[in-house]
Amino acid sequence: MSEATDTMAVEPASGAGDVPPFRYTAAMANEIEARWQDFWADNGTFHSPNPSGPLADPGHPRYGAEKLYVLDMFPYPSGAGLHVGHPLGYIGTDSYARYQRMVGRNVLHTMGFDAFGLPAEQYAVQTGQHPRATTEANIERYRSQLRRLGLAHDDRRSVATIDVGFYRWTQWIFLQVFNSWYDTDANRARPIADLIAAYADGSRPTPDGRRWADLSEIERRTIIDDHRLAYVAEAPVNWCPGLGTALADAEVTADGRSERGNFPVFKRHLRQWMMRITAYADRLLADLDRLDWPEKVRTMQRNWIGRSVGAHVDFAFDGGTIRVFTTRPDTLFGATYLVLAPEHAAVDALVAAAWPAGTVAAWTGGHATPVEAVASYRRFAAGKSDVERQSDAKEKTGVFIGAYATNPVTGAGIPVFIADYVLAGYGTGAIMGVPGQDERDWEFAEVFELPIIRTVRPPADFAGRAYTGDGPAINSAFLDGLGIADAKAKISEWLTAEGHGTDAITYRLRDWLFSRQRYWGEPFPIVYDDTGLPIALPESMLPVELPEIDDFSPRTFAPDDAASNPETPLSRATDWVQVTLDLGDGPKRYTRETNTMPNWAGSCWYELRYLDPDDDKAFVDPDSERYWMGPRRPGDVGGVDLYVGGVEHAVLHLLYARFWHKVLFDLGHVSSEEPYRQLYNQGYIQAYAYTDARGVYVPADEVVESAQGGYRYRDQPVTREYGKMGKSLRNVVTPEDMCSAYGADTFRVYEMSMGPLDVSRPWDTRAVVGSQRFLQRLWRLVVDENTGQTRVVDSPADDESRRLLHRVIDGVRTDMDGIRMNTAIAKLIELTNRATVVSTVGTPREIAEPLVLMTAPFAPHLAEELWHRLGHDETITYASFPVADPALLVDATVTYPVQVNGKVRGRVEVAADAAEETVRAAALAEVADHLGDREPRKVIVVAGRM
RNA sequence: GCCCGGGUGGUGGAAUGGCAGACACGGCCGCCUUAAAAGCGGCUGCUGAGAGGCGUGCGGGUUCGAUUCCCGCCCCGGGCACCA
DSSP states (O other): OOOOOOOOOOOSSSSSSSOOOOOOOHHHHHHHHHHHHHHHHHTTTOOOSSSSSSTTTTTTTTTSOEEEEEEEEEOOOOTTTOOOOHHHHHHHHHHHHHHHHHTTTTTEOOOBBBOSHHHHHHHHHHHHHHHHHHHHHHHHHHHHHHHTTTTTOOOOGGGGSSSSHHHHHHHHHHHHOOOOOEEEETTEEEEEHHHHHHTTTTOOOOOSSSOGGGSOHHHHHHHHHHBBBBEEEEEEEEETTTEEEEGGGGOOOOBBBBTTTOBBEEEEEEEEEOOOGGGGHHHHOOOOOOOSHHHHHHHHHHHHHHOOOEEEEEETTHHOOOOOOOSSSGGGOOOOEEEOOOTTTTHHHOOOOOOOOOOOOOGGTTTTHHHHHHHOOOOOOOTHHHHHHHTTTTTTOOOOEEEEEEEEETTOOEEEEOTTOOTTTTTTEEEOOOOOGGGGHHHHHHHHHHHOOOOBOOTTTSSSSSSOOOOOOSOOGTTTTTTTTHHHHHHHHHHHHTTEEEEEEEOOOOOOOOOBOOOOSSOOOOETTTTOEEEEEEGOOOOOOOOSSSSOOOOOOEEEEEEEEOOOGGGHHHHEEEEEEESSSEEEEEOOOOOOOOHHHTTTTTTHHTSSSSSOOSSSHHHHHHHHHHHHHTTTOBBBBBBEEGGGGTTTHHHOOOOOOOOHHHHHHHHHSOBBBBEEEOOOOEEEEETTTTTTTEEEGGGOOOOTSSSTTTEEEEEEEEEEGGGTTTTOOHHHHHHHHHHHHHHHHHHHSSSSSSSSSOGGGGGGHHHHHHHHHHHHHHHHTOOBBBBBSSSSSOOHHHHHHHHHHHHHHHHHHHTOHHHHHHHHHHHHHHHHHHHHSEEEEHHHHHHHHHHTEEEEEEEHHHHHHHHHHGGGGSSOOOOGGGTTOSSSSSEEEEEEEEEEEEEEEEEEEHHHHHHHHHHHHHHHHTTTTTTOOOOOOTTTOO
């Protein structure tokens, strides 16, 4: 993969001068850190016990305790290596998890790798190096980089999606999905065997009404396959020649390019594996309300699912009906034309042989016949790229197809058009044009000179065109006078009664395109017989291992040839593809599926595998799943207690994982309804980059701020920009740089103190020294820098320090519970500074010990070292977090600020339990000068505050 | 255009109806040092000689009191976008 990242030089934290021999320097920190990392690894300090099975440990200090499952979004181990931004979330979850262990919880926290995917494969195409070799090397490098940070992970539970022992179960879950169907009556997935039984015993009629027994085997299999939650379909897909694969809708950006690699994407019809995520649209939407997730992410998922409530309305024409979807059935009296998507299947049947008498010239597009006009317009629409389609959004185009349909409520004949502003993939691919109440329809009506009938009375001052607000219905016969909601209800009743339509709900969400024409992914556990229909392999034949091949390159195909499909890399492994298997009816020849799964597959369920990583009998042990992820109380969705990662996965990973989890829940394989109960999006660490006069990036660490303002590099002015950290921007700082220059603990403390975890902020290497000073002072409170002896004394602390200590304990607990590491650290610094000031002969143990304990989540190596120097033999990991004494949280006296007209004019100190009268008198005396001879109109005393 | 966030010193940020700027960086001054670094201590929102005045994007409002709540704008970041 790529070369080791260029890194910026970092000045040593301390000079080479004569520092005291036992000062907490970077060298000292590195020695301490390496020693404790070895100790933790040797002792399995961070192993967390399961309730049963091989990872159960009744002797563990947290065995059977209240559980907490903390999860990071696992990384793709790229060749570029880590910069200081990557571990931010990991350090956050580690600090949180370490704190939760100290308050008594059994915490599960580990780390894995999402290791299938395109970058390793692209690299393989270029170099011929096997993706497994590069990926595994990258994983090893990530592991060692992360180890230096002292993350308290249970490494027994670490998994990578490329491990055969892992993807075997990804394939197993695929089989569960394949072998189930969605029962809309029960509103859940059920085993496909139930569906077959229902057809067989006649309780469920076949699509064409024939008896099940009378159907051929192929007919039966086709009917069943059409119900599966994983199915093969010929569908318009996002074909990306640059990547040589089809992509899911969510992997395509708004401007029609691939999210990975930014290659153009085209719509093509291909036979592909799909997942019926649309069956879960309602539940995926409804259960968002039961999740403790950022509103932003829930909104994004809501928009992606795109539920619209409305009605289907049928418009009759000679020989059939056209069904449209509308959210405004109340405006039906204003529907003066219909528009179909150019690709709509009914167009060919509808299109007239000749223009009807009286056809407006503008409707024909200048063509002699409707057939010609349709063909021409379809070519025009299909030739537009997504980008063009968007930029042309305001100019309505279309063509009349020479046919009329009947508005069911007015009986009027209305013309039928095709136009590309109607999308084939949404609703029914057809709309009724209501220009009076829809801006797009108004624009279209203006271009084609179509009648405009208002059916909602706009306010008197309304100056616009289409009116989309509420108001009384007009020109609508029996709806007249009703508001939108009432009119909807009434027209819906009428449509149903007259047989012209029904209430309907439509989603923007499409089924999930699940196959990729690439090598580096999970093979499908699917073979085909000579019918061409898919057959699931039995569980006993798992795993289906990736075959070894030499040529990883995707081959493009003839895009104009509708029958051609892309050649997949696996199809070249002919010995693997053509296989003889005994699937219960004797050995036969089969052809394997040669697509692979998208890299989202592994991340759809990895949190479950952490619970029981080595199980070769089940994907997860039910007892462990119930303990770590089960509902806490009736009605709770269950799931991981805290899931931390970037917001970029708001719809992709997080929606797919919810979908799989719900299938597993329906089939009884998990007790939790949702995978991630609480989601937290950490911010990004960003960085400044600098360009010179030529626009070339200069090393950011050599840029100085000039006295006149502005920035200079080697005396030349440079321009500062703010954004990502990246090799090409010459502003990368790595965790290794920080560990070498300051130690991992300083780096951790700095990242946690920069600001709230969910906010993005700029990296500032200069500021790291503040965190080091804090840890040096803490060290100095316990250890004499000149002798190395401990300088903690057993004499009591002064009263003020003690009160501060207990306020800090109380505040740090509140902050940590709320994931506010930055303010927790500020309080610890405050206490450390106070202790430093009063410490002359030594530091009172009653201050030093709680301070070390409270610092342990952030600077675990230093805390562990000091804890042992304070005379403790056991690891600090499971030591009890300090508890504040409530009696010390209230002071004997209170200083009241005194305000006059909202301005602070003085302050008075009174006893905390002083009566209001006393406070009032003291306050008035204090501000007597300000009042002069004026009488206060009103005096307000807020007990304890003001 | 619509939907989410957000706007506080030179910088990162703190305070969620009650002393604006905790904590940290940077800066200035001092101690220590032959010197420098490190360390330690002090000062550091703006303005003013001072008393004081002003100050949380802008303009209103509620309140004894608003960074915080309400209304209307402006700007920045993110998401969605011909979805009927």
